[in-house]
Amino acid sequence: MRRIFLALILLAVTHLAFAQTKAPAKPAFIVLTYHDVRDDVGAQGDRDPDAISTDHLIAHFDWLKANGYHVVSLQDVVQASKGGPALPDHAVLLTFDDGLESFYTRVYPLLRAYNYPAVSALVGSWMDMPKGQTMAYNGEQCSRDCFLTWDQVREIQKSGLVEFASHTWQQHLGIPGNPQGNVMPAVVTLRYNKTSGTYETKAAYVQRLRDDFHHSAEEIEKETGHRPRAIVWPYGAYNDTAVRVAASEGLTLSFSLGDSLPDVQLDSTIPRLLVSGNIYPNRLGWLMRHQSRIDAVRAVQVDLDYVYDPNPAQQERNLSQLLDRIKRLQPTVVWLQAYADPKGDGVAEAVYFPNRHLPMRADLFSRVAWQLRTRAGVRVYAWMPVLAFRFPDAPNLPSLAGEPKPGGDHYRLAPWDPRVRQMIGDVYEDLAMHADEAGLLFSDDAYLRDTDNLGPWSGMTPAQKTQALIDFTHALADRARKWRPQLKTVRNIYARPILDPASQAWFAQSLPAFLAGYDLTAVMAMPQLDKQADTAGWYRKLVQCVASTPHALDHTLFELATHDWRTNQPIGETQMSERIRLLQAAGVRHLGYYPDDFIRNQPQLERIRPSISIADYPYPEPAR
Numbered sequence: 001m002r003r004i005f006l007a008l009i010l011l012a013v014t015h016l017a018f019a020q021t022k023a024p025a026k027p028a029f030i031v032l033t034y035h036d037v038r039d040d041v042g043a044q045g046d047r048d049p050d051a052i053s054t055d056h057l058i059a060h061f062d063w064l065k066a067n068g069y070h071v072v073s074l075q076d077v078v079q080a081s082k083g084g085p086a087l088p089d090h091a092v093l094l095t096f097d098d099g100l101e102s103f104y105t106r107v108y109p110l111l112r113a114y115n116y117p118a119v120s121a122l123v124g125s126w127m128d129m130p131k132g133q134t135m136a137y138n139g140e141q142c143s144r145d146c147f148l149t150w151d152q153v154r155e156i157q158k159s160g161l162v163e164f165a166s167h168t169w170q171q172h173l174g175i176p177g178n179p180q181g182n183v184m185p186a187v188v189t190l191r192y193n194k195t196s197g198t199y200e201t202k203a204a205y206v207q208r209l210r211d212d213f214h215h216s217a218e219e220i221e222k223e224t225g226h227r228p229r230a231i232v233w234p235y236g237a238y239n240d241t242a243v244r245v246a247a248s249e250g251l252t253l254s255f256s257l258g259d260s261l262p263d264v265q266l267d268s269t270i271p272r273l274l275v276s277g278n279i280y281p282n283r284l285g286w287l288m289r290h291q292s293r294i295d296a297v298r299a300v301q302v303d304l305d306y307v308y309d310p311n312p313a314q315q316e317r318n319l320s321q322l323l324d325r326i327k328r329l330q331p332t333v334v335w336l337q338a339y340a341d342p343k344g345d346g347v348a349e350a351v352y353f354p355n356r357h358l359p360m361r362a363d364l365f366s367r368v369a370w371q372l373r374t375r376a377g378v379r380v381y382a383w384m385p386v387l388a389f390r391f392p393d394a395p396n397l398p399s400l401a402g403e404p405k406p407g408g409d410h411y412r413l414a415p416w417d418p419r420v421r422q423m424i425g426d427v428y429e430d431l432a433m434h435a436d437e438a439g440l441l442f443s444d445d446a447y448l449r450d451t452d453n454l455g456p457w458s459g460m461t462p463a464q465k466t467q468a469l470i471d472f473t474h475a476l477a478d479r480a481r482k483w484r485p486q487l488k489t490v491r492n493i494y495a496r497p498i499l500d501p502a503s504q505a506w507f508a509q510s511l512p513a514f515l516a517g518y519d520l521t522a523v524m525a526m527p528q529l530d531k532q533a534d535t536a537g538w539y540r541k542l543v544q545c546v547a548s549t550p551h552a553l554d555h556t557l558f559e560l561a562t563h564d565w566r567t568n569q570p571i572g573e574t575q576m577s578e579r580i581r582l583l584q585a586a587g588v589r590h591l592g593y594y595p596d597d598f599i600r601n602q603p604q605l606e607r608i609r610p611s612i613s614i615a616d617y618p619y620p621e622p623a624r
Contacts, residue, residue, distance in 0.1 A: 028077075028080065028087050028091060029072060029077060029087055029091035029092060029093055030091070030092050030093070030273060030288055031092075031093045031095060031255065031270060031271070031272040031273065032092060032093070032094055032095065032272065032273055032275055032284075032288075033095050033096075033097060033255075033257065033272040033273060033274045033275060034050075034052060034057070034094070034095070034096050034097070034107075034275050035048070035050040035051060035052075035096070035097050035098055035100065036048055036050065036051040036052075036098070036100050036102050036138070037051070037052055037053070037054055037057055037100075037102040037103070037106040037107055038051050038052075038053060038054070038102060038106075039053065039054050039106075040053075041053040041056075041278045042278075043278075046278065047138060047139025047140065048138035048139055049138075049276050049277060050138070050274070050275075050276050051138070051278065052275060052278050052279075053278055054106050056278055056279070056280065056281075057106070057107070057110065058110060059280065059281045060275075060281055060284055061110060061114050061116065062281070063281035063282075063284065063285060064092060065114070067090075067285065068089070068090050069090045069091075069092045070087075070088040070089070070090060070091050070092065071091075071092050071093070071094055071114075071116040071117060071118075072087055072088070072091045072092065072093055072117065073093075073117035073161075073163065074093065074117075074119050074163050074230065074253070075163070076091075076117075077091075077093060078253070093119065094111075094116060094117070094118040094119070095118065095119040095120075095121065095165075095232065095255060095272060096118060096119070096120050096121070097121045097167060097232060098121065098123060098126070098147075098167065098172075099120065099121065099122040099123055099126065099127060099147050099148045099167065100146060100147060100148070101145065101146055101147055101148060101152075103120055103148060103156075104148055104152040104155075104156065108156050108159075108161075108162070111159075111161050111162065112159060112161065115161075116161070117161050117162070117163075118161065118162050118163075119162070119163050119164075119165050119230065119232075119255075120148075120156070120162050120163070120164050120165070121164075121165045121166070121167035121232035121255075122148065122153070122164055122165070122166065122167055122216075122220065123147075123167045123168065123169070123170075123172045123234075124166075124168075124169035124170070124215065124216050124219050124220070125169050125170035125172075126142075126146075126147045126172075127144075127147050127148060127149070127150065128219075129143070129144045129147070130144070131143075131144060150223045150224075153223065153224060154223070154224060157224055157226070163230070164220060164224060164226070164228060165228050165229075165230035165231060165232050165253075165255070166213065166216040166217060166220060166228045166230070166231045166232070166246075166251055167216075167231070167232045167234060168187065168212055168213065168216055168231070168234060169212050169213075169215040169216035169219065170212055170215075171186045171187050171208075171209070171212050171234060172186075172234040173186050173234075174186065174189075175189055175191045176191060176192045176193075176194065177189040177190070177191070177192055177366060177370070177434075177436075178192055178363060178366040178367050178370070178434075179192060179194065179197070179363050179367075180367045181194070182366065182367055182370045182371070184370065184436060185234060185235045185237040185436075186234070187209065187233060187234060187237055187238060187239075187242050188237045188238060188239050188242065188436065188483065188484075189436075190202070190205055190433065190434065191205075191208075199354065199434070202241075202433075205241075206241060206245060209241070209242055209245045209246075210245050210248070210249070213231065213245060213246050213249045213251060214249050216228075216231075217249050217250055217251060227250055228250070228251060229250060229251065229252055229253055230251060230252075230253040230254065230255065231246045231251040231253070231254045231255070232254070232255045233254060233255065233256050233257075233269070235257070236256040236257025236258065236272075236274075237256075237436075238254065238256055238269055238485065239482060239483045239484065239485060240481070240482045240483070240485060241482070241483075243269060253270070254269045254270065255269065255270045255271075255272055256269045256270070256271055256272065256486070257271065257272055257273075257274050258271030258272070258486055269485065273287060273288065294554050294555075294589075295332070296332075296589050296590060296591075296614070297332050297333060297520065297557055297589075297590040297591075297592070298330075298331040298332045298333070298590075298591060298592065298612050298613065298614050299331060299332070299333045299334070299335055299522070299557060299559070299590070299591070299592030299593075300326065300329065300331045300333075300334050300335070300592060300593065300596045300612070301334075301335040301337075301383065301441075301559070301592065301593070301594035301595060301596065302322065302334055302335065302336050302337065302595070302596050302598070303337050303341070303595055303597075304336060304337040304338065304340075304352055304364060304365060304368060305337065305340060305341060305342055306318065306322075306597065306598065306599050307319050307322060307364065307368055308340070308352070308361060308362055308364060315362075315364075318599065319367075319368060319371065321598055321599065322368070322372075322598045323371055323372065323375050323376055325596075325598045325601075325605055326372060326376040326378060326598075327375060327376040327377070328605060328609070329605060329608075329609055329612065329613055330377075330609075330613045330614055330615040330618070331378060331592075331612060331613065331614065332378060332379065332614055333378055333379045333380070333381060333438075333439075333592075334372055334376075334378050334379075334380050334381070335381045335383045335441045335490070335592070335594075336365065336368060336369055336372070336380050336381065336382060336383060336437075337352075337383045338351060338352055338353060338365045338382040338383060338384050338431055338435075338437075339351045339352065339383075339384060339385060340352060340361040345388075345404075345410070345411070346385065346388050346410050346443065346444070346445055347385070347388040347389065347390055347410060347411050347445075348384070348385050348388060348389045348390070348427075349389075349390045349392075351365075351427065351431075352364040352365040353365045353366060353430065353431050353434045353435055354430060354434050355426070355427050355430035355431070356426050356427075356430060357391050357393060357394070357423050357426055357427055358389070358391065358392070358427060359392065363434075365382065365431070365434075365435050366434055366435040366436070369382075369435055369436065369437055370435075370436065373436075379438040379439070380437055380438055381437060381438060381439040381440060381441045381488070381490060382431055382435065382437040382439070382440055382441065383441040383443060384428065384431070384440060384441070384442065384443060385410075385443045385445045385446075386415075386424075386442050386443060386445055386446035386469075386472070386473055386476070387400070387410070387412035387413050387415055387424075387445050387446060388410045388411055388412055388413075388443070388445035389413055389423070389424055389427070390411065391423055394419065394423060397413055397414070397417065397419060397420050397423070398413070398414040398417050398420070398453065398455070399411065399412060399413055399414060399453070400412045400413070400414050400448065400449070400452040400453055400454070401449065401451070401452050401453065409447075409449070410445040412445055412452075414453060414454075414455060415468070415469065415472045416454070416455045416456050416457050416468075417455070421472065421475065424476065425475060425476055425479040426479075428440075428476045428477075428479045428480045429479040429480060429482060429483070431480065432479070432480035432481070432482065432483035432484045432487070433483050436484070437484065437487070438486075438487070438488060439487055439488035439489060439490060439519070440476075440477060440480060440487060440488075440489050440490070441490045441491070441492070441522070442473050442476075442489070442490070442491040442492065442518075443492055444492040444494065444524060446469055446472075446473065446491070446492075446509075447469075447494070447507045447508055447509060448465050448469065448507070448508035449506060450505060450506065462504045462505040462508065463504070463510070463513070465508040466504060466508045466509060466510045466513050467513060468508075469508050469509075470513060470514070470517040473489070473491065473517075473518075474517070477489050488519040488520070489517075489518045489519050489520075490518060490519065490520040490521070490522050490557070491514055491517070491518045491521060491522065492522050492524055492559075493509050493511060493514055493521055493522065493523055493524065494507055494509060494524055494529065494530075495523060495524060495525060495526070495527070495529070495530060495542055496530050497509040497510060497511065498511050498523060498542060498545045498546060499541065499542060499545055511523075511545075511546065511549060511552065511556070512549055512552075515549065515551075515552055515555050515556070518555075519555070520555055520556070520557055520590065521555060521556050521557070522556075522557045522559050522592065523542070523546065523556055523557065523558050523559065524559055524561075525539065525542060525558040525559060525560055525579075525583075526559070526560065526561040528561060528564055528565055528566055529565075531566075534564075534575075536579075536582055539579060539582055539583060539586075540582070540586060542558075543558075543583060543586040543587065543588060544586075547586075547587060553587055553588060553589055554589065556588075556590065557590035557591065557592055558583050558588050558590065558591055558592070559591075559592045559593060559594055560576060560579055560580070560591070560592070560593045560594075561593070561594065562576065562593050562594065562595060562596070562597070562602060562603050563595065563597075563602075570597075570602045570603070571603075573603045573604050573607035573608050574607075576593065576603060576608060576611065577607075577608065577610070577611040580611040580612070581611070591612065592612075593608075593612065606619075606620045
C-alpha cells in the first residue's frame with residue numbers, strides 16, 4: 001500500500017504536469033527528501049523504491065559541497081522568513097522521513113562528519129509498536145527494530161544538528177476511501193464505512209486529525225523536552241483543514257512533496273523534492289536544476305459514461321478495459337468526466353460522486369481515478385462543466401439563454417447569480433472532498449453570447465466578460481483547493497477566438513487571458529466545430545496564431561477530435577497521426593484527443609499509440 005502511494009508521488013515529481021507560468025526569480029532554497037539508507041540497495045528494482053545506498057548518500061553530500069550548495073537548518077529558514085539573516089545562495093534543506101533506524105546508524109554519523117543540519121520526521125505509532133508486532137513497510141515486514149528509539153532520538157537531538165518533526169502519530173497509512181474499497185491517504189480522505197454505506201462526517205474527520213496531531217506533538221515534547229513546530233505530511237498529501245488543525249496544535253510549519261520551488265516566505269506548505277531510485281549525484285543535480293522544467297503533455301479525454309453500467313460486473317469489465325488501454329497507451333494525463341451526460345448535451349443533471357445538490361448516478365469517479373493513477377500511472381484531472389448544470393432542487397435558477405435549440409448552445413446557468421455561484425461551488429468542493437484528482441478541466445460550456453441574459457454583466461466590455469468568467473472558474477478552483485491545495489487547472493477554448501480575436505465578443509474567451517489564468521489552455525483544434533474544412537492549412541494557421549503570443553506554446557495543448565460530428569463517423573488514425581506530426585513540426589509541445597472510445601477501440605490503440613504516447617518505444621509489441 002505504502003509503495004503505491006510513494007510511486008504516485010514519484011510520478012508527480014519526476015513527470016511534472018506543468019510549471020507555473022512565472023517561477024520565483026531566485027528560489028531561496030531547495031528541500032530534499034530521503035527515506036531509508038541501506039548498504040544493500042539493489043542497482044535496479046529494489047524492494048524499496050525510495051531507499052538510497054550509503055555510498056550514494058555520501059556521494060550526494062560530496063556533490064552538494066563541491067558544487068557550491070549550502071546545507072541550512074530549518075531554524076535558518078525560519079529566521080530568514082522573519083527578516084533575519086538571509087539564506088546563502090544555493091541553500092538546501094535536508095529532510096529524512098519515517099523515523100527509520102538507519103537515520104541513527106547511517107545518516108546521523110554522516111551529518112556529524114559533514115556538519116550538515118537536517119529535519120527528521122517521526123511516526124509515533126511505529127516507534128511505539130509493541131514487541132513481537134510487525135507491519136508491512138516497503139517490501140518487508142518491519143518490527144519495532146526498524147525504527148528509531150526514543151533514546152536514540154534524545155542522543156541525536158543533543159548534537160544540535162537535527163530538528164524532529166511530526167509525521168503524524170497514526171495517520172501514515174491508507175484508509176478505505178470509496179465503496180469499492182480503494183485505500184487512500186488517511187490525512188486527506190473521508191473514511192468510507194462499508195457496513196453502514198456512509199462516509200465519515202467532516203466533523204469526525206477533523207476530530208480524528210486533531211486527536212492524532214495532538215498525540216504526536218505531546219509525545220515528542222514528552223520524550224525530548226521540545227514541542228515540534230513542523231509536520232511532514234504522509235505521502236505529501238494535505239489540505240487546508242489539515243493545515244489549520246495542525247497549526248492549532250503548534251505545528252505551524254508543514255512540508256509536502258511537489259514540483260514547485262519554495263521561497264523564504266513560510267506562509268504555506270513547503271514543497272520538497274523526493275529523492276528516489278537510488279540515483280547518482282549527476283541525476284540529483286539535474287533534478288535540482290530543472291524543477292521548473294515544462295514536460296510535454298499527452299492528454300486523453302475519457303467519458304466516464306462509457307465505464308458506467310447498471311450491472312456491477314459489466315462495469316468492472318469496462319473499467320478493466322479502460323485501465324489496460326491507458327496503461328498500454330501511456331499518455332501523461334487522463335481528463336476524466338466526473339459528471340453524467342447520457343444525453344450527450346454537455347449538461348450535468350447527475351454526477352459520479354457524492355454531493356449536496358445533484359443526483360449521484362454512481363459513486364464511481366473516485367474509484368476510476370484512483371485505479372488510473374495506481375495501475376496505469378497517469379495523472380487524472382476531473383472534467384467538469386462550468387455553467388451547464390440542472391439542479392433538481394433549484395429549478396428556477398436564472399439561465400443565460402433558456403432552453404437551447406437542437407444542435408445549439410449548451411443550457412447554461414447565469415454565473416452572475418449568487419445562488420448559482422454558491423451551488424456550483426458546492427458541487428466542486430464536494431468533488432474534491434471525495435476524490436483525489438490532480439487537477440480540473442473546465443469544459444467548453446464556459447462562454448457568453450452578447451444575446452445572453454447577462455444581468456449585471458450586461459454593461460461589460462468583451463474583455464471584462466472574459467475576465468469575469470475566468471474569475472468564476474478561479475472561485476470554483478478555490479473551493480476545490482480547500483481539499484486539494486496542489487490542484488492544477490486547464491480550460492478549453494474554442495479555435496475561433498484564437499483565429500479571429502474579434503470574436504471574443506461572441507465567446508468571452510481570449511487566449512492571452514487564458515494563458516495568464518490557467519496552468520494550461522486546451523485549444524479545441526477541431527475545424528468541424530466551426531464547419532471548416534479539415535486541412536493542413538487550417539492547423540498551421542491555428543498554430544501560428546497561438547505562437548504569436550510569446551511562450552504560448554509552452555502552456556497550450558492542442559486537442560484533436562477522433563470523431564467527425566458532421567458525418568457521425570470516426571476520424572481515421574492515419575489522418576490523426578498526420579495532423580499530430582504536422583502540429584509537432586510547427587512547434588506544438590502538448591497534444592491530446594477526444595473522445596477515447598475504449599469500448600470500441602476508437603481510435604485503434606496500436607495505430608494511434610506511436611503518435612500520442614510518451615513511451616520510450618511506442619510501437620506494437622513484437623509477437624512472441
